[in-house]
Amino acid sequence: MAGRKILMLTNSERGQATVCLSVAHEFLLRGYDVHVASFNLLRPQVEEMNTRAASLSDGAAGTATFHQIHGTAMLEVYAQRWSADGLPTHPPGFYGALEAFRSKFAQIIGCWTGPEYMQTYESIVAIIKEVQPEILTVDPLFGQAIDACRTLGRVFTVLSPNTFRDHVFQPQLAALWKFPFTGSGYPFPLPWSLLFQNMYLAIQVVKAYRNSPIMKDLNSYRNDRGLPGPVPIFSGLRNPRIHFVLACTPEIDYPCHITERYIGCGPILRPFRSIAVESPDLAAWLAKAPTVLINLGSHVVYDAEGVRQCVEGIRVLLDCRSDVQVLWKMKTEAKSDVVLDELVDASFTERVRIESWLDVDPACILQSGNVICMVHHGGANSYNEAVSAGVPHIVLPVWLDTYDFANRVEYHGIGVWGSKNSAPKPDGKELGEAFRRVLASEESEMMRTKAQALQKTLPATPGRVLACEKILELAGEGAKKTE
Numbered sequence: 143m144a145g146r147k148i149l150m151l152t153n154s155e156r157g158q159a160t161v162c163l164s165v166a167h168e169f170l171l172r173g174y175d176v177h178v179a180s181f182n183l184l185r186p187q188v189e190e191m192n193t194r195a196a197s198l199s200d201g202a203a204g205t206a207t208f209h210q211i212h213g214t215a216m217l218e219v220y221a222q223r224w225s226a227d228g229l230p231t232h233p234p235g236f237y238g239a240l241e242a243f244r245s246k247f248a249q250i251i252g253c254w255t256g257p258e259y260m261q262t263y264e265s266i267v268a269i270i271k272e273v274q275p276e277i278l279t280v281d282p283l284f285g286q287a288i289d290a291c292r293t294l295g296r297v298f299t300v301l302s303p304n305t306f307r308d309h310v311f312q313p314q315l316a317a318l319w320k321f322p323f324t325g326s327g328y329p330f331p332l333p334w335s336l337l338f339q340n341m342y343l344a345i346q347v348v349k350a351y352r353n354s355p356i357m358k359d360l361n362s363y364r365n366d367r368g369l370p371g372p373v374p375i376f377s378g379l380r381n382p383r384i385h386f387v388l389a390c391t392p393e394i395d396y397p398c399h400i401t402e403r404y405i406g407c408g409p410i411l412r413p414f415r416s417i418a419v420e421s422p423d424l425a426a427w428l429a430k431a432p433t434v435l436i437n438l439g440s441h442v443v444y445d446a447e448g449v450r451q452c453v454e455g456i457r458v459l460l461d462c463r464s465d466v467q468v469l470w471k472m473k474t475e476a477k478s479d480v481v482l483d484e485l486v487d488a489s490f491t492e493r494v495r496i497e498s499w500l501d502v503d504p505a506c507i508l509q510s511g512n513v514i515c516m517v518h519h520g521g522a523n524s525y526n527e528a529v530s531a532g533v534p535h536i537v538l539p540v541w542l543d544t545y546d547f548a549n550r551v552e553y554h555g556i557g558v559w560g561s562k563n564s565a566p567k568p569d570g571k572e573l574g575e576a577f578r579r580v581l582a583s584e585e586s587e588m589m590r591t592k593a594q595a596l597q598k599t600l601p602a603t604p605g606r607v608l609a610c611e612k613i614l615e616l617a618g619e620g621a622k623k624t625e
Contacts, residue, residue: 147175148613149275150301151266151287154184154215157439158281160523161303161389161410161609163191165279166206168610170195174277176206179269179287181215184208191412198413209269213262216283219253231540231566234327236339242325242541243347248354252373256363259286263369266290277617282309282386285373289364292374299613300386303522305395306406308543309386312399318344321396327545327565330396330553385616387609389522393599394529396550407608408600409526414506421502427495428512431467434459434581436517437504439524442540443473447567453485454570455560459577460493466514466581468494469507508533514590515580517560520544525551532597534589536576540566556593 148169152162159180169176170192178188188208195203214222220230230250232242254262263286270278270290278298280287291298302309307321318341322328326343328336351357361372385403389410392400400406417425436452444452449472456468486494500507504524507513508531516531518524520539525547528535535557537548548559560576561568579585601608 145173145175146277147177147273147275148277148279149177149179149270149273150279151179151284151290151298152184152281152301153284154181155217156187157303157521157523158283159184159187160412161301161606162279162281163187164410164412164606165301165609165613167191167195167203167413168606170203170206171199172610173204176204177209177273177275178206179209179211179266179273181213181218182210183215183217185210194413198415209273211262211269212265213258213286214254216253219258220250223249223253232325232542234325234539234545234562234565236326236343239323239325239327240343240346244350247347248351248356251351251375252354252356252360254286254360256360259360259364259373260367262286263289267293270294270296277613279387279613283375285375288374289369293369298384299616300384301609301613302386303389303410303526304543305390305522306388306392306400306404307396307398307546309388310398310400310404316399321398322546322549323347325542325545327539327549327562330549387612387616389526389605389609391600394526394550394554394596396553405612407612408605409530410605410609411505411523411527411530412503413604413606414503414509417502417506417510420506424502424507425510428469428507428510431465431493431512432463432514433512434466434468434515434517434577435504435507435513436468436470436472437500437524438471438517438519438538439521442519449482450485451568451570452573453482453490455568455573455577456494457490458570458574459581460490462578462582466493470494470496471498471500471504472496473498505530515557515577520547522547529556529593529596530600532594534580534586534593536560536573536580538565538568538573554592554596556589556596558589 150162150166152159166176166178185208188206192205230246232238266287267290278291278296279301280291280298282300282302319337320332322330322332323340323343328340332340387405387407391406391408414420505527508516508527513533515534516528517536520537521544535551537551537559538561539545539548551557552559558576558579560573564572580589
């Protein structure tokens, strides 16, 4: 039904917004009137999406309209609270996870003050009234957007980059005894020796969250202004009429309980042309040798010691695989560049290409056929990109759910957690051993084979296409209102 309006509400951080923009692209190709509402940080990415959609459709696609949501973006709040680099890191293990949840989790979830929260909420209400969309999608971490939809009685679909395990309530209290608690770094399946620690950690985290002065103040402010209950993210989305479209499949997640309202579409990635078209120069360089891609995402910033340890680990790789080259996307502190210059020589730079930013989508690089391993921080999108390419992983997690993805990689046998003894910081010797195991040991072929086998379980249709079709299917009930 061409021309119907869809409004997509999302936080502006890449980890959350990528799935929104990927699916928005598909709606544009189908002639829908697409509107994206977010903080101003996302405006350039929406403009880039419009340009790409026009290019890939030979000008046939429409143009998405961007609506700026007033207020402060989540990442900007994090930067003000912790550092200019954003997200707070923490070590795994019982005490690392417990301290992170006690001291930071409430500040992460309730990062806005009451007035800031309501400013954004009211802005979203105004946008919905102005656009009058027939279809609505919402980021699951965007409490103000969920509150706005509820206030206006609007049906919406949750569009999430996260997994079934992150969203689906597990029966028989399985979250306590079967699955490692988020941020703990405990392995899956959870060994009996860690059962009571895992249960105690979960209970303490819930208590800390409920008793947090930050959350009490925020919820009290919301409640006094007519918004019922706590901030509605994750556990606040239990209404059976709310459906979830996820960038996941049962095969690439932990084995867990799934209900019908959680729809897995597989990795939801942005469209791209071949690497030869996107970047002829990079394509020519990738074709020179089997390549390891190191990309720790947009939030991880290397300090001087982090640079030193990674260089040490990369040298191990270069020594044990004389045929391999490395593409290293590295965002550093200013003083780290000096350390890097001191550490590397001509033989290193001849085989290691360092970029402060990748102008080409990492998925495009991975799909070139030249990448034999991806080193990433354990973000959902990075995990999905590597799974889609069928290459082994080395994960260097830094906080919360990134530890879960490090364990998923080991559970599926498609790579290793490369900093298990040093996280959230890398250690050169440990990283070097991870490179050796994944690319130069008796285990290497098994990991490569399992990565390719897992790739083959993914749907043949791209995740963004399936997500678009599922949202349209669910929108058939769009005339009804939520409770």
